[in-house]
Amino acid sequence: MLATLSRVKSPRWLFPDILLRHILAQEVRRKPLSLLSHSSSPVSDAWRRKVSGGIRDVSTSGTLCAKVRGQSKKRELSEKKLTRHFVDHRRVKLMAGSGGKGVCSFHSEPRKEWGGPDGGNGGDGGSIIIKTNRYIKSLAQVVPVYKGENGQSGGSKNCYGRNGSTTYIEVPLGTVVKEQGKTVVDLSEHGQEYLAVYGGAGGKGNRFFLSNENRAPMTATPGTEGQERSLHLELRTMAHAGLVGFPNAGKSSLLRAISNARPAVAAYPFTTLNPHVGIVMYRDHEQVAVADIPGIIQGAHLNRGLGIAFLRHIERCRVLLFVLDMSTTEPWTQFKHLCYELDQYEPGLSQRPQAIIANKMDLPEARDKLETLKSHVTQKVIPVSALTGRNTEELILHLRELYDGYLQGEGNSGEGKPTRW
Numbered sequence: 222m223l224a225t226l227s228r229v230k231s232p233r234w235l236f237p238d239i240l241l242r243h244i245l246a247q248e249v250r251r252k253p254l255s256l257l258s259h260s261s262s263p264v265s266d267a268w269r270r271k272v273s274g275g276i277r278d279v280s281t282s283g284t285l286c287a288k289v290r291g292q293s294k295k296r297e298l299s300e301k302k303l304t305r306h307f308v309d310h311r312r313v314k315l316m317a318g319s320g321g322k323g324v325c326s327f328h329s330e331p332r333k334e335w336g337g338p339d340g341g342n343g344g345d346g347g348s349i350i351i352k353t354n355r356y357i358k359s360l361a362q363v364v365p366v367y368k369g370e371n372g373q374s375g376g377s378k379n380c381y382g383r384n385g386s387t388t389y390i391e392v393p394l395g396t397v398v399k400e401q402g403k404t405v406v407d408l409s410e411h412g413q414e415y416l417a418v419y420g421g422a423g424g425k426g427n428r429f430f431l432s433n434e435n436r437a438p439m440t441a442t443p444g445t446e447g448q449e450r451s452l453h454l455e456l457r458t459m460a461h462a463g464l465v466g467f468p469n470a471g472k473s474s475l476l477r478a479i480s481n482a483r484p485a486v487a488a489y490p491f492t493t494l495n496p497h498v499g500i501v502m503y504r505d506h507e508q509v510a511v512a513d514i515p516g517i518i519q520g521a522h523l524n525r526g527l528g529i530a531f532l533r534h535i536e537r538c539r540v541l542l543f544v545l546d547m548s549t550t551e552p553w554t555q556f557k558h559l560c561y562e563l564d565q566y567e568p569g570l571s572q573r574p575q576a577i578i579a580n581k582m583d584l585p586e587a588r589d590k591l592e593t594l595k596s597h598v599t600q601k602v603i604p605v606s607a608l609t610g611r612n613t614e615e616l617i618l619h620l621r622e623l624y625d626g627y628l629q630g631e632g633n634s635g636e637g638k639p640t641r642w
Contacts, residue, residue, distance in 0.1 A: 308359050308360040308361040308363075308456075309359070309360060309455070309456040309457075309534075310360065310453065310454065310455045310456065311360045311363045311365070311453070311454045312365070312451065312452075312453050312454075313363060313364070313365055313366070313367060313390075313451070313452055313453075313454060314365065314366045314367070314449070314450075314451050315349045315367050315369075315417050315418045315448075315449065315450050315451075315452065316349075316366070316367065316368045316369060316418070316447060316449045317346055317347065317348055317349055317369040317418040317419055317420045317421065317447030317448045317449070318346030318347040318348075318368070318369035318370045318371040318372060318385035318420045318421065318447050319346045319371045319372070319420075319421040319444050319445065319446050319447050320343050320344065320345050320346050320371075320372045320420070320421035320422045320423035320424060320443075320444025320445050320447075321343025321344045321345075321346075321371065321372035321373045321374040321375065321382035321383075321423045321424065321444050322343045322374045322375070322423075322424040322441070322442070322443040322444050323340060323341070323342050323343050323374075323375050323423070323424035323425045323426035323427070323429070323441040323442050323443070323444075324340035324341055324343075324374060324375040324376055324377060324426045324427070324441055325338075325340045325426065325427040325438075325439055325440070325441035326338070326339055326340045326376075326377040326426075326427070327339065327437070328377075328378070337431070337436070337437070338426075338427040338428045338430075338431050338437065338438055339377055339378050339379050339428055340375060340377065340379075340426030340427040340428050340441055341375030341376050341377070341378075341379050341380040341381045341382065341426045341428065342375050342381050342382065342423050342424065342425050342426050342428075342429060343372055343373065343374050343375045343381075343382040343423030343424040343425075343426075343443075343444045344372030344373045344374075344375075344381065344382035344383045344384040344385065344423045345372050345384045345385065345420050345421065345422055345423050345444075346369055346370070346371055346372045346384075346385045346420030346421040346422075346423075346444065346447045347369035347370035347371070347372075347384070347385030347386050347387050347388055347420045347447075348369060348387050348388070348416060348417075348418060348419050348420040348447075349367055349369050349387070349388045349389075349390065349416075349417050349418045350387055350388070350389050350390070350414050350415065350416050350417065351389075351390045351392055351396075351398060351408065351414070351415045351417050351454075352389050352390065352391055352392070352412065352413070352414045352415075353391070353392055353393065353394055353396065353408045353409075353410065353411055353412060353413045353414075354391040354392070354393065354411070354412075355393075355394055355411040357391055357392065357393040358393050358498070359393065359456070360392060360393070360396070360454055360456055362391070363390060363392065363454060367388060367390060369385055369387075369388050369418070369420055369447055370385035370386050370388070371385055371444075371447075372384050372385045372420070372421070372423050372444060374424075375423070375424070375426045379426075379428055381423075382423060384420075384423075385420055390417075392408060392454060392456075393456060394408070394409060394410070394411065395408070395409055395456055395457045395537055396408045396454055396455070396456050396457075397454075397455045397456075397457060398415060398417075398452055398453075398454060398455075399452065399453040399454075399455060400450065400451070400452055400453070405452070417450060417452065418447065418448040418449065418450050419447070419448045420447050420448075421444050421445040421446050421447040421448075422444065422445050423444050424441065424442040424443045424444040424445075425440075425441065425442045426441055427439060427440055427441050455533070457533050457534055457536055457537045460498050460510040460511060460512035460537065460538050461509050461510050461511070461538065461539055461540055461624055461627065462509065462510070462511045462512070462538055462539070462540040462541070462542055462620060462623070462624070463511070463512045463514050463534070463535050463538030463540070463541055463542065464476060464511065464512065464513050464514060464542050464544050464578075465514055465535060465541055465542065465543050465544065465559055465563070466543060466544035466545065466546070466555070466559065466580075467546065467555055467558075467559070469546070470544045470545065470546040470555075470580060471544060471546065471580040471581055471607045471608075472513050472514070472544045473497070473513055474607035474608060475544060475578065475580060475605065475607040475613075476497060476499045476511060476513045477499075477607070478607045478610050478613050479499070479501055479511065479613055479616060479617055479620075480499025480500055480501050480511055481499055481500055481502075497512070497513040498510050498511070498512050498513075499511050499512075499513070501617060501620065503621060507621075507624075509620060509621065509624050511542075511620070512534060512538060514534055514535055514538075532562075532563075532566045535563065535570065536567065536570070538573075539573060539574065539627045540573065540574050540575065540576075540620070540623045540624065540627060541563075541571070541573050541574070541575040541576075542575065542576055542578055542620070543556055543559055543575060543576070543577045543578065543600075544578045544580050545577060545578065545579055545580060545594070546580060546581060547579050547580060547581045547582060547584065547586075547587030547590055547591070547594075547604075548581050548584050548586060548587055552579070552590060552594055553593070553594050553597040553598060556577060556597075556598060559571070574623050574626060574627065575600055576600060576601050576602075576603060576616075576619055576620075576623065577594075577598060577600050577601065577602045577603070578602075578603050578605055578616060579591055579594060579602055579603065579604040579605065580605055580606070580607055581606065581607075581608070582604045582605060582606045582611060582612070583606040583608055583609050583611065591604055601619065603615055603616050603619060
């Protein structure tokens, strides 16, 4: 480095600091930094600190700079965090874009005194469209207010303003749009669109008002305001089968045993605060969606407990699986109370294709009540143990029979294509 500096004939005060730093940086790449701090170096410490101010933190060891990366394992979200991520209703205010104003101008160029009007029209405001997307499972990404893009104003030389771009609101399948308590549209198919608010029309320029009677119009109109609406978006779970039962009946544990879902499981009531959807895979690549509906209590149709907030998720389930806790004194009374709550919410809801799942059969007291339960009900009773996984194969096979019957019934009724995952 000193030999390089000695070849320069200019005095020190003519040597730019940037060039000195560049030369020193080249020397640092060739030699370790420990040589710069050698006591026998003729370069003073003050001058060295001044010149190497931008490279004092240079390290030649790649190991010290490397970031230690371990095997990152994705943690499961807790039920409290899932509450923040899963949103099944939103109230939104939609304001479409306003139209651009028209322009009043006249053509002007040399040797053409009476060019005439050339004011262009304004662009239309952007509309707002609600569109379904099968890959979205919650309304958490929907914001409270949406404002469409305004159209641009017109220009001279008959230039029209640009129209405002359309704003799309993506929602999951099964979203119901309501206005003042009345259902406006039911979005249940992928890619289905609903034009919620219209953009305002653009204003007219004075060129638009040109006529034989008025050869020099001075009139230009402003754009109209966009449409405004306040809508309520309500998500109803799109699942083929729904697990219905009282709190702490073992619905979440059963869903974990038969599907790929991982809802929270604990030994206290109301562990599940949000509906969870699990997919049951079959060998013929058919997929059946099973929803874990939060626990229903007596008086749920009167909005007690979690109430109507989650009873509406059962409306979309074509197959009902009643999960009964066999450790209770009279589990058959649970089935009667569940049917009563469903019918009070929607008449005939409990009459859909169904099966009764006698859960917690691993307990000794549950085995004695199984025969009594079968004598009180007429539906098929499947004894299972979600904890040990006992007899879950029979449940999965019977679920497929109910699902095939649902597909056959929907196809013969002509109501359209049934929902497939």
